[in-house]
Amino acid sequence: xxxxxxxxxxxxxxxxxxxxxxxxxxxxxxxxxxxxxxxxxxxxxxxxxxxxxxxxxxxxxxxxxxxxxxxxxxxxxxxxxxxxxxxxxxxxxxxxxxxxxxxxxxxxxxxxxxxxxxxxxxxxxxxxxxxxxxxxxxxxxxxxxxxxxxxxxxxxxxxxxxxxxxxxxxxxxxxxxxxxxxxxxxxxxxxxxxxxxxxxxxxxxxxxxxxxxxxxxxxxxxxxxxxxxxxxxxxxxxxx
Amino acid sequence: xxxxxxxxxxxxxxxxxxxxxxxxxxxxxxxxxxxxxxxxxxxxxxxxxxxxxxxxxxxxxxxxxxxxxxxxxxxxxxxxxxxxxxxxxxxxxxxxxxxxxxxxxxxxxxxxxxxxxxxxxxxxxxxxxxxxxxxxxxxxxxxxxxxxxxxxxxxxxxxxxxxxxxxxxxxxxxxxxxxxxxxxxxxxxxxxxxxxxxxxxxxxxxxxxxxxxxxxxxxxxxxxxxxxxxxxxxxxxxxx
DNA sequence: ACCTGAACACCGTTCAAGT
DNA sequence: ACCTGAACACCGTTCAAGT
Numbered sequence: 001x002x003x004x005x006x007x008x009x010x011x012x013x014x015x016x017x018x019x020x021x022x023x024x025x026x027x028x029x030x031x032x033x034x035x036x037x038x039x040x041x042x043x044x045x046x047x048x049x050x051x052x053x054x055x056x057x058x059x060x061x062x063x064x065x066x067x068x069x070x071x072x073x074x075x076x077x078x079x080x081x082x083x084x085x086x087x088x089x090x091x092x093x094x095x096x097x098x099x100x101x102x103x104x105x106x107x108x109x110x111x112x113x114x115x116x117x118x119x120x121x122x123x124x125x126x127x128x129x130x131x132x133x134x135x136x137x138x139x140x141x142x143x144x145x146x147x148x149x150x151x152x153x154x155x156x157x158x159x160x161x162x163x164x165x166x167x168x169x170x171x172x173x174x175x176x177x178x179x180x181x182x183x184x185x186x187x188x189x190x191x192x193x194x195x196x197x198x199x200x201x202x203x204x205x206x207x208x209x210x211x212x213x214x215x216x217x218x219x220x221x222x223x224x225x226x227x228x229x230x231x232x233x234x235x236x237x238x239x240x
Numbered sequence: 241x242x243x244x245x246x247x248x249x250x251x252x253x254x255x256x257x258x259x260x261x262x263x264x265x266x267x268x269x270x271x272x273x274x275x276x277x278x279x280x281x282x283x284x285x286x287x288x289x290x291x292x293x294x295x296x297x298x299x300x301x302x303x304x305x306x307x308x309x310x311x312x313x314x315x316x317x318x319x320x321x322x323x324x325x326x327x328x329x330x331x332x333x334x335x336x337x338x339x340x341x342x343x344x345x346x347x348x349x350x351x352x353x354x355x356x357x358x359x360x361x362x363x364x365x366x367x368x369x370x371x372x373x374x375x376x377x378x379x380x381x382x383x384x385x386x387x388x389x390x391x392x393x394x395x396x397x398x399x400x401x402x403x404x405x406x407x408x409x410x411x412x413x414x415x416x417x418x419x420x421x422x423x424x425x426x427x428x429x430x431x432x433x434x435x436x437x438x439x440x441x442x443x444x445x446x447x448x449x450x451x452x453x454x455x456x457x458x459x460x461x462x463x464x465x466x467x468x469x470x471x472x473x474x475x476x477x478x479x480x
Numbered sequence: 481a482c483c484t485g486a487a488c489a490c491c492g493t494t495c496a497a498g499t
Numbered sequence: 500a501c502c503t504g505a506a507c508a509c510c511g512t513t514c515a516a517g518t
Protein backbone atom coordinates (compact mmCIF):
# COMPACT_ATOMS: atom_id res chain seq x y z
CA UNK A 1 0.00 0.00 0.00
CA UNK A 2 2.19 2.86 -1.21
CA UNK A 3 1.39 6.57 -1.16
CA UNK A 4 0.24 8.18 -4.36
CA UNK A 5 2.15 11.12 -5.77
CA UNK A 6 -0.31 13.66 -4.37
CA UNK A 7 0.00 12.18 -0.87
CA UNK A 8 3.76 12.36 -0.99
CA UNK A 9 3.70 15.97 -2.06
CA UNK A 10 1.23 16.78 0.72
CA UNK A 11 3.31 14.98 3.36
CA UNK A 12 6.38 16.84 2.22
CA UNK A 13 4.63 20.20 2.38
CA UNK A 14 3.25 19.44 5.84
CA UNK A 15 6.69 18.45 7.07
CA UNK A 16 8.18 21.63 5.69
CA UNK A 17 5.50 23.76 7.33
CA UNK A 18 5.98 22.07 10.69
CA UNK A 19 9.70 22.62 10.95
CA UNK A 20 11.62 25.81 11.51
CA UNK A 21 13.01 27.42 8.40
CA UNK A 22 16.76 27.26 7.86
CA UNK A 23 18.79 30.39 8.56
CA UNK A 24 22.17 31.33 10.00
CA UNK A 25 20.44 32.39 13.23
CA UNK A 26 18.55 29.14 13.63
CA UNK A 27 21.58 27.05 12.77
CA UNK A 28 23.66 28.85 15.40
CA UNK A 29 20.86 28.24 17.93
CA UNK A 30 21.00 24.53 17.29
CA UNK A 31 24.82 24.33 17.17
CA UNK A 32 25.13 26.27 20.43
CA UNK A 33 22.67 23.94 22.12
CA UNK A 34 24.83 20.99 21.08
CA UNK A 35 27.95 22.79 22.33
CA UNK A 36 26.32 23.47 25.70
CA UNK A 37 25.27 19.88 26.27
CA UNK A 38 28.09 17.93 24.61
CA UNK A 39 30.90 20.30 23.66
CA UNK A 40 32.22 21.71 20.39
CA UNK A 41 33.47 18.35 19.11
CA UNK A 42 29.91 17.01 19.12
CA UNK A 43 28.78 19.58 16.57
CA UNK A 44 28.49 18.10 13.09
CA UNK A 45 26.83 19.39 9.97
CA UNK A 46 24.74 16.23 9.85
CA UNK A 47 23.44 16.62 13.39
CA UNK A 48 22.56 20.27 12.92
CA UNK A 49 20.82 19.44 9.65
CA UNK A 50 18.91 16.59 11.29
CA UNK A 51 17.31 19.07 13.71
CA UNK A 52 15.79 20.73 10.67
CA UNK A 53 14.66 17.40 9.23
CA UNK A 54 16.97 17.74 6.29
CA UNK A 55 20.36 16.57 5.05
CA UNK A 56 23.73 18.26 5.62
CA UNK A 57 23.86 19.68 2.10
CA UNK A 58 21.10 22.13 2.96
CA UNK A 59 23.33 24.00 5.39
CA UNK A 60 25.77 25.00 2.68
CA UNK A 61 23.32 27.54 1.32
CA UNK A 62 23.85 29.54 4.53
CA UNK A 63 27.46 28.96 5.58
CA UNK A 64 30.60 28.31 3.57
CA UNK A 65 31.65 25.39 5.76
CA UNK A 66 31.62 23.98 9.30
CA UNK A 67 34.33 26.41 10.33
CA UNK A 68 32.11 29.38 9.56
CA UNK A 69 29.28 27.88 11.57
CA UNK A 70 31.55 27.47 14.59
CA UNK A 71 32.84 31.01 14.16
CA UNK A 72 29.26 32.26 14.28
CA UNK A 73 28.74 30.25 17.46
CA UNK A 74 31.74 31.93 19.08
CA UNK A 75 30.51 35.34 17.96
CA UNK A 76 27.15 34.64 19.56
CA UNK A 77 28.80 33.62 22.83
CA UNK A 78 31.23 36.51 22.99
CA UNK A 79 28.33 38.88 22.51
CA UNK A 80 26.99 37.72 25.86
CA UNK A 81 29.85 39.46 27.64
CA UNK A 82 29.12 42.51 29.71
CA UNK A 83 31.06 45.67 28.95
CA UNK A 84 33.23 46.63 31.94
CA UNK A 85 32.17 49.86 33.63
CA UNK A 86 34.82 50.48 36.32
CA UNK A 87 36.77 53.72 36.60
CA UNK A 88 40.31 52.69 37.48
CA UNK A 89 42.08 51.18 34.46
CA UNK A 90 43.18 48.17 36.51
CA UNK A 91 39.56 47.38 37.31
CA UNK A 92 38.58 47.77 33.68
CA UNK A 93 41.23 45.20 32.78
CA UNK A 94 40.03 42.88 35.54
CA UNK A 95 36.43 43.34 34.44
CA UNK A 96 37.21 42.70 30.80
CA UNK A 97 39.09 39.49 31.58
CA UNK A 98 36.44 38.31 34.01
CA UNK A 99 33.51 39.06 31.72
CA UNK A 100 34.98 37.37 28.66
CA UNK A 101 35.87 34.35 30.77
CA UNK A 102 32.35 34.18 32.20
CA UNK A 103 30.83 34.15 28.75
CA UNK A 104 33.11 31.29 27.71
CA UNK A 105 32.47 29.36 30.91
CA UNK A 106 28.74 29.33 30.31
CA UNK A 107 29.29 27.36 27.10
CA UNK A 108 31.42 24.29 27.67
CA UNK A 109 34.58 24.40 25.55
CA UNK A 110 33.71 27.27 23.16
CA UNK A 111 36.89 28.94 24.32
CA UNK A 112 38.69 26.44 22.11
CA UNK A 113 37.34 28.36 19.12
CA UNK A 114 38.75 31.66 20.37
CA UNK A 115 42.29 30.89 19.19
CA UNK A 116 41.20 30.54 15.61
CA UNK A 117 39.75 33.99 15.09
CA UNK A 118 39.41 37.58 16.21
CA UNK A 119 35.91 38.15 17.59
CA UNK A 120 34.03 41.12 16.19
CA UNK A 121 30.73 41.28 18.09
CA UNK A 122 29.28 44.59 19.31
CA UNK A 123 29.99 43.91 22.95
CA UNK A 124 33.56 42.75 22.57
CA UNK A 125 34.31 45.81 20.42
CA UNK A 126 32.81 48.07 23.07
CA UNK A 127 34.69 46.20 25.78
CA UNK A 128 37.96 46.46 23.89
CA UNK A 129 37.40 50.15 23.26
CA UNK A 130 36.74 50.66 26.96
CA UNK A 131 39.90 48.76 27.87
CA UNK A 132 42.11 50.68 25.46
CA UNK A 133 40.71 54.04 26.49
CA UNK A 134 41.19 53.31 30.20
CA UNK A 135 44.78 52.21 29.71
CA UNK A 136 45.82 54.95 27.32
CA UNK A 137 44.22 57.70 29.41
CA UNK A 138 46.15 56.34 32.40
CA UNK A 139 49.37 56.91 30.48
CA UNK A 140 50.02 53.41 29.14
CA UNK A 141 51.75 53.75 25.76
CA UNK A 142 49.64 52.91 22.68
CA UNK A 143 51.67 49.89 21.81
CA UNK A 144 51.54 48.43 25.31
CA UNK A 145 47.76 48.89 25.41
CA UNK A 146 47.26 47.24 22.02
CA UNK A 147 49.48 44.31 22.89
CA UNK A 148 47.85 44.05 26.31
CA UNK A 149 44.48 43.46 24.67
CA UNK A 150 46.01 40.72 22.57
CA UNK A 151 47.74 39.02 25.50
CA UNK A 152 44.68 39.22 27.73
CA UNK A 153 42.47 37.66 25.08
CA UNK A 154 44.95 34.84 24.64
CA UNK A 155 45.23 34.23 28.37
CA UNK A 156 41.49 34.29 28.99
CA UNK A 157 40.79 31.88 26.15
CA UNK A 158 43.52 29.48 27.24
CA UNK A 159 42.41 29.55 30.87
CA UNK A 160 38.76 28.93 30.02
CA UNK A 161 39.59 26.11 27.64
CA UNK A 162 41.96 24.39 30.04
CA UNK A 163 39.51 24.85 32.87
CA UNK A 164 36.84 23.01 30.92
CA UNK A 165 39.19 20.14 30.12
CA UNK A 166 40.24 19.76 33.74
CA UNK A 167 36.64 19.85 34.86
CA UNK A 168 35.71 17.18 32.33
CA UNK A 169 38.60 15.00 33.34
CA UNK A 170 37.65 15.00 36.99
CA UNK A 171 33.91 15.04 36.74
CA UNK A 172 34.12 11.31 36.09
CA UNK A 173 35.82 10.57 39.41
CA UNK A 174 34.43 13.45 41.39
CA UNK A 175 30.86 12.35 41.88
CA UNK A 176 30.05 14.70 44.73
CA UNK A 177 33.20 13.85 46.64
CA UNK A 178 34.95 16.49 48.76
CA UNK A 179 37.08 18.89 46.72
CA UNK A 180 40.18 18.25 48.83
CA UNK A 181 39.99 14.57 48.03
CA UNK A 182 39.67 15.18 44.30
CA UNK A 183 42.61 17.57 44.50
CA UNK A 184 44.72 14.98 46.28
CA UNK A 185 43.85 12.48 43.58
CA UNK A 186 44.91 14.99 40.94
CA UNK A 187 48.29 15.52 42.56
CA UNK A 188 48.71 11.77 42.92
CA UNK A 189 47.88 11.16 39.26
CA UNK A 190 50.28 13.83 38.04
CA UNK A 191 52.99 12.42 40.27
CA UNK A 192 52.30 9.03 38.81
CA UNK A 193 52.50 10.40 35.27
CA UNK A 194 55.83 11.99 36.12
CA UNK A 195 57.20 8.55 36.80
CA UNK A 196 56.88 8.87 40.57
CA UNK A 197 58.91 12.08 40.17
CA UNK A 198 61.77 11.38 42.58
CA UNK A 199 61.66 14.12 45.19
CA UNK A 200 65.44 14.05 45.47
CA UNK A 201 65.92 14.81 41.76
CA UNK A 202 63.11 17.40 41.58
CA UNK A 203 62.78 18.78 45.10
CA UNK A 204 61.30 22.13 44.08
CA UNK A 205 58.82 20.52 41.71
CA UNK A 206 57.75 18.04 44.36
CA UNK A 207 57.14 20.93 46.73
CA UNK A 208 55.36 23.05 44.13
CA UNK A 209 52.96 20.43 42.84
CA UNK A 210 50.49 20.47 45.73
CA UNK A 211 50.65 24.27 45.77
CA UNK A 212 49.77 24.49 42.08
CA UNK A 213 46.26 23.29 42.73
CA UNK A 214 45.83 25.33 45.91
CA UNK A 215 43.11 27.96 45.81
CA UNK A 216 40.18 27.97 43.44
CA UNK A 217 40.53 28.20 39.68
CA UNK A 218 39.03 31.71 39.96
CA UNK A 219 41.80 32.74 42.33
CA UNK A 220 44.48 31.39 40.05
CA UNK A 221 42.95 33.17 37.08
CA UNK A 222 42.73 36.49 38.93
CA UNK A 223 46.30 36.08 40.04
CA UNK A 224 47.41 35.71 36.43
CA UNK A 225 45.49 38.81 35.38
CA UNK A 226 47.02 40.76 38.26
CA UNK A 227 50.51 39.69 37.20
CA UNK A 228 49.85 41.13 33.75
CA UNK A 229 48.35 44.32 35.19
CA UNK A 230 51.47 44.83 37.29
CA UNK A 231 53.55 44.41 34.15
CA UNK A 232 51.46 46.88 32.17
CA UNK A 233 51.57 49.37 35.05
CA UNK A 234 55.35 49.30 35.03
CA UNK A 235 55.23 50.48 31.41
CA UNK A 236 53.64 53.82 32.33
CA UNK A 237 56.37 56.44 31.94
CA UNK A 238 57.19 58.73 34.86
CA UNK A 239 55.26 61.98 34.86
CA UNK A 240 57.57 64.92 34.22
CA UNK B 241 45.10 -17.19 -12.22
CA UNK B 242 44.81 -17.02 -8.42
CA UNK B 243 47.54 -17.60 -5.84
CA UNK B 244 47.64 -20.91 -4.04
CA UNK B 245 47.52 -21.01 -0.27
CA UNK B 246 51.28 -21.46 0.04
CA UNK B 247 51.91 -18.43 -2.17
CA UNK B 248 49.58 -16.31 -0.12
CA UNK B 249 51.28 -17.29 3.10
CA UNK B 250 54.68 -16.57 1.58
CA UNK B 251 53.60 -13.17 0.25
CA UNK B 252 52.22 -12.26 3.64
CA UNK B 253 55.41 -13.31 5.41
CA UNK B 254 57.52 -11.35 2.95
CA UNK B 255 55.36 -8.29 3.41
CA UNK B 256 55.62 -8.56 7.16
CA UNK B 257 59.40 -8.92 6.99
CA UNK B 258 59.73 -5.90 4.71
CA UNK B 259 57.82 -3.47 6.87
CA UNK B 260 58.76 -1.92 10.20
CA UNK B 261 57.30 -3.64 13.22
CA UNK B 262 54.55 -1.84 15.11
CA UNK B 263 55.48 -0.13 18.37
CA UNK B 264 54.59 3.02 20.28
CA UNK B 265 57.90 4.54 19.21
CA UNK B 266 57.36 3.82 15.53
CA UNK B 267 53.76 4.99 15.65
CA UNK B 268 54.80 8.29 17.20
CA UNK B 269 57.47 8.68 14.49
CA UNK B 270 54.84 8.33 11.81
CA UNK B 271 52.25 10.52 13.55
CA UNK B 272 54.80 13.28 14.15
CA UNK B 273 55.79 13.22 10.49
CA UNK B 274 52.15 13.75 9.55
CA UNK B 275 51.85 16.57 12.09
CA UNK B 276 54.94 18.28 10.70
CA UNK B 277 53.73 18.19 7.11
CA UNK B 278 49.99 18.60 7.49
CA UNK B 279 49.14 19.44 11.11
CA UNK B 280 47.54 17.56 14.00
CA UNK B 281 44.12 17.36 12.33
CA UNK B 282 45.59 15.28 9.50
CA UNK B 283 46.60 12.50 11.89
CA UNK B 284 44.21 9.57 11.72
CA UNK B 285 44.51 6.04 13.01
CA UNK B 286 43.89 4.80 9.50
CA UNK B 287 46.69 6.86 7.97
CA UNK B 288 49.18 5.87 10.63
CA UNK B 289 48.19 2.23 10.23
CA UNK B 290 48.52 2.47 6.44
CA UNK B 291 52.20 3.41 6.82
CA UNK B 292 52.69 0.02 8.44
CA UNK B 293 50.70 -1.73 5.70
CA UNK B 294 47.97 -2.72 8.10
CA UNK B 295 44.52 -1.69 9.25
CA UNK B 296 43.68 0.73 12.08
CA UNK B 297 42.70 -2.04 14.47
CA UNK B 298 46.35 -3.07 14.79
CA UNK B 299 47.25 0.17 16.55
CA UNK B 300 44.95 -0.58 19.46
CA UNK B 301 47.34 -3.21 20.76
CA UNK B 302 49.77 -0.36 21.56
CA UNK B 303 47.64 2.64 22.49
CA UNK B 304 44.28 2.92 24.20
CA UNK B 305 42.94 5.40 21.63
CA UNK B 306 43.86 8.24 19.28
CA UNK B 307 44.07 10.62 22.21
CA UNK B 308 46.87 8.62 23.78
CA UNK B 309 48.78 8.59 20.49
CA UNK B 310 48.56 12.38 20.25
CA UNK B 311 49.63 12.72 23.87
CA UNK B 312 52.72 10.66 23.08
CA UNK B 313 53.41 12.95 20.13
CA UNK B 314 53.29 16.00 22.40
CA UNK B 315 55.57 14.29 24.91
CA UNK B 316 58.07 13.59 22.16
CA UNK B 317 58.01 17.21 21.03
CA UNK B 318 58.25 18.74 24.49
CA UNK B 319 61.28 16.57 25.13
CA UNK B 320 63.09 18.48 22.40
CA UNK B 321 63.16 21.57 24.58
CA UNK B 322 66.47 22.74 25.96
CA UNK B 323 66.76 23.22 29.71
CA UNK B 324 67.42 26.89 30.51
CA UNK B 325 70.86 27.55 31.98
CA UNK B 326 70.86 31.26 32.85
CA UNK B 327 71.71 32.60 36.33
CA UNK B 328 69.25 35.45 36.93
CA UNK B 329 65.76 34.11 37.60
CA UNK B 330 64.27 36.48 35.03
CA UNK B 331 66.50 34.98 32.37
CA UNK B 332 65.57 31.48 33.45
CA UNK B 333 61.90 32.38 32.99
CA UNK B 334 62.63 33.91 29.58
CA UNK B 335 64.66 30.87 28.59
CA UNK B 336 61.98 28.45 29.71
CA UNK B 337 59.26 30.27 27.78
CA UNK B 338 61.40 30.65 24.69
CA UNK B 339 62.62 27.05 24.65
CA UNK B 340 59.17 25.52 25.08
CA UNK B 341 57.84 27.81 22.35
CA UNK B 342 60.67 26.86 20.01
CA UNK B 343 59.93 23.17 20.43
CA UNK B 344 56.27 23.77 19.61
CA UNK B 345 57.09 25.99 16.65
CA UNK B 346 59.15 23.29 15.01
CA UNK B 347 56.05 21.09 14.80
CA UNK B 348 53.14 22.88 13.18
CA UNK B 349 50.16 23.07 15.54
CA UNK B 350 51.25 20.57 18.22
CA UNK B 351 50.82 23.36 20.74
CA UNK B 352 47.09 22.72 20.37
CA UNK B 353 47.64 19.47 22.26
CA UNK B 354 49.32 21.23 25.19
CA UNK B 355 46.04 22.42 26.69
CA UNK B 356 44.75 18.93 27.12
CA UNK B 357 47.48 17.54 29.32
CA UNK B 358 50.37 18.16 31.67
CA UNK B 359 53.62 17.16 29.95
CA UNK B 360 55.90 14.85 31.89
CA UNK B 361 59.02 14.40 29.76
CA UNK B 362 62.51 14.46 31.29
CA UNK B 363 63.45 17.82 29.83
CA UNK B 364 60.31 19.67 30.79
CA UNK B 365 60.59 18.34 34.34
CA UNK B 366 64.20 19.50 34.51
CA UNK B 367 63.21 22.85 33.00
CA UNK B 368 60.37 23.29 35.45
CA UNK B 369 62.63 22.38 38.36
CA UNK B 370 65.19 24.93 37.17
CA UNK B 371 62.47 27.59 36.87
CA UNK B 372 61.03 26.94 40.31
CA UNK B 373 64.44 26.85 41.99
CA UNK B 374 65.51 30.12 40.36
CA UNK B 375 62.33 31.90 41.40
CA UNK B 376 62.15 30.55 44.92
CA UNK B 377 65.83 31.22 45.63
CA UNK B 378 65.25 34.78 44.45
CA UNK B 379 62.60 35.17 47.14
CA UNK B 380 59.44 34.55 45.10
CA UNK B 381 56.89 32.88 47.39
CA UNK B 382 56.22 29.17 46.74
CA UNK B 383 52.69 29.76 45.62
CA UNK B 384 53.62 32.50 43.19
CA UNK B 385 56.35 30.32 41.67
CA UNK B 386 54.02 27.34 41.29
CA UNK B 387 51.28 29.42 39.70
CA UNK B 388 53.84 31.20 37.53
CA UNK B 389 54.83 27.87 35.99
CA UNK B 390 51.18 27.17 35.24
CA UNK B 391 50.51 30.59 33.71
CA UNK B 392 53.67 30.54 31.63
CA UNK B 393 52.85 27.11 30.20
CA UNK B 394 49.38 28.31 29.30
CA UNK B 395 50.65 31.48 27.66
CA UNK B 396 53.37 29.74 25.68
CA UNK B 397 50.97 27.09 24.37
CA UNK B 398 48.34 29.65 23.42
CA UNK B 399 50.87 31.89 21.67
CA UNK B 400 52.41 29.04 19.69
CA UNK B 401 49.02 27.70 18.65
CA UNK B 402 47.66 31.07 17.62
CA UNK B 403 50.90 31.87 15.81
CA UNK B 404 50.51 28.75 13.70
CA UNK B 405 46.93 29.57 12.83
CA UNK B 406 47.80 33.11 11.79
CA UNK B 407 50.69 31.85 9.71
CA UNK B 408 48.44 29.34 7.99
CA UNK B 409 45.79 31.92 7.30
CA UNK B 410 48.18 34.29 5.58
CA UNK B 411 50.48 31.84 3.88
CA UNK B 412 47.82 31.53 1.18
CA UNK B 413 47.90 35.21 0.31
CA UNK B 414 51.46 35.91 1.28
CA UNK B 415 53.32 34.27 -1.58
CA UNK B 416 56.63 36.00 -1.05
CA UNK B 417 55.03 39.42 -0.85
CA UNK B 418 56.56 42.11 1.40
CA UNK B 419 55.65 41.69 5.07
CA UNK B 420 54.33 45.25 5.35
CA UNK B 421 51.84 44.55 2.58
CA UNK B 422 50.58 41.36 4.19
CA UNK B 423 50.25 43.22 7.50
CA UNK B 424 48.23 45.97 5.86
CA UNK B 425 45.96 43.33 4.35
CA UNK B 426 45.50 41.80 7.78
CA UNK B 427 44.46 45.10 9.31
CA UNK B 428 42.12 45.71 6.39
CA UNK B 429 40.52 42.30 6.75
CA UNK B 430 39.97 42.70 10.50
CA UNK B 431 38.52 46.13 9.92
CA UNK B 432 36.19 44.64 7.34
CA UNK B 433 35.15 41.90 9.79
CA UNK B 434 34.43 44.54 12.37
CA UNK B 435 31.83 45.98 10.05
CA UNK B 436 34.06 48.79 8.86
CA UNK B 437 34.48 49.62 12.56
CA UNK B 438 33.42 53.28 12.58
CA UNK B 439 36.41 55.23 13.83
CA UNK B 440 34.11 57.72 15.54
CA UNK B 441 32.47 55.02 17.64
CA UNK B 442 35.68 53.15 18.41
CA UNK B 443 38.45 55.72 18.14
CA UNK B 444 40.89 53.95 20.45
CA UNK B 445 40.34 50.61 18.76
CA UNK B 446 40.83 52.15 15.34
CA UNK B 447 44.12 53.61 16.53
CA UNK B 448 45.26 50.43 18.27
CA UNK B 449 44.55 48.01 15.44
CA UNK B 450 47.55 48.84 13.26
CA UNK B 451 49.75 48.89 16.36
CA UNK B 452 48.64 45.41 17.38
CA UNK B 453 50.47 43.83 14.48
CA UNK B 454 53.52 46.08 14.81
CA UNK B 455 56.76 44.34 15.62
CA UNK B 456 57.49 40.68 15.00
CA UNK B 457 55.57 37.86 16.65
CA UNK B 458 58.74 37.13 18.63
CA UNK B 459 58.76 40.66 20.00
CA UNK B 460 55.12 40.47 21.03
CA UNK B 461 55.72 37.14 22.72
CA UNK B 462 58.77 38.43 24.61
CA UNK B 463 56.78 41.45 25.66
CA UNK B 464 54.10 39.22 27.17
CA UNK B 465 56.66 37.16 29.05
CA UNK B 466 58.27 40.34 30.36
CA UNK B 467 54.89 41.60 31.59
CA UNK B 468 54.49 38.42 33.60
CA UNK B 469 58.04 38.60 34.92
CA UNK B 470 57.40 42.14 36.15
CA UNK B 471 54.29 40.88 37.90
CA UNK B 472 56.13 38.00 39.54
CA UNK B 473 58.96 40.32 40.60
CA UNK B 474 56.50 42.56 42.40
CA UNK B 475 55.51 39.56 44.53
CA UNK B 476 58.96 39.26 46.09
CA UNK B 477 58.60 40.53 49.66
CA UNK B 478 60.88 43.30 50.88
CA UNK B 479 64.07 42.09 52.51
CA UNK B 480 64.03 42.86 56.25
C1' DA C 481 18.43 31.88 -4.12
C1' DC C 482 17.42 28.05 -1.61
C1' DC C 483 16.95 23.21 -0.95
C1' DT C 484 17.56 18.15 -1.69
C1' DG C 485 19.13 12.96 -2.29
C1' DA C 486 22.77 10.57 -3.42
C1' DA C 487 27.40 9.84 -3.68
C1' DC C 488 32.45 10.34 -2.62
C1' DA C 489 36.07 9.83 0.23
C1' DC C 490 36.90 9.60 4.48
C1' DC C 491 36.60 8.88 10.14
C1' DG C 492 37.42 6.04 15.42
C1' DT C 493 36.52 1.97 17.58
C1' DT C 494 34.95 -2.87 18.41
C1' DC C 495 34.92 -7.68 17.79
C1' DA C 496 35.56 -12.39 16.56
C1' DA C 497 39.11 -14.91 14.76
C1' DG C 498 43.60 -15.95 14.15
C1' DT C 499 48.98 -16.54 15.48
C1' DA D 500 50.33 -10.66 23.65
C1' DC D 501 49.94 -9.11 19.22
C1' DC D 502 47.70 -8.70 14.88
C1' DT D 503 43.92 -8.80 11.39
C1' DG D 504 39.54 -8.21 8.20
C1' DA D 505 35.24 -6.88 8.45
C1' DA D 506 31.73 -4.30 10.23
C1' DC D 507 29.35 -0.45 12.77
C1' DA D 508 28.13 4.02 13.17
C1' DC D 509 29.57 7.91 11.98
C1' DC D 510 32.10 12.28 9.33
C1' DG D 511 32.51 17.09 5.68
C1' DT D 512 31.73 18.40 1.23
C1' DT D 513 30.25 18.28 -3.71
C1' DC D 514 27.11 17.90 -7.38
C1' DA D 515 23.29 17.40 -10.44
C1' DA D 516 18.64 18.17 -10.12
C1' DG D 517 14.86 20.44 -8.55
C1' DT D 518 11.79 24.75 -6.83
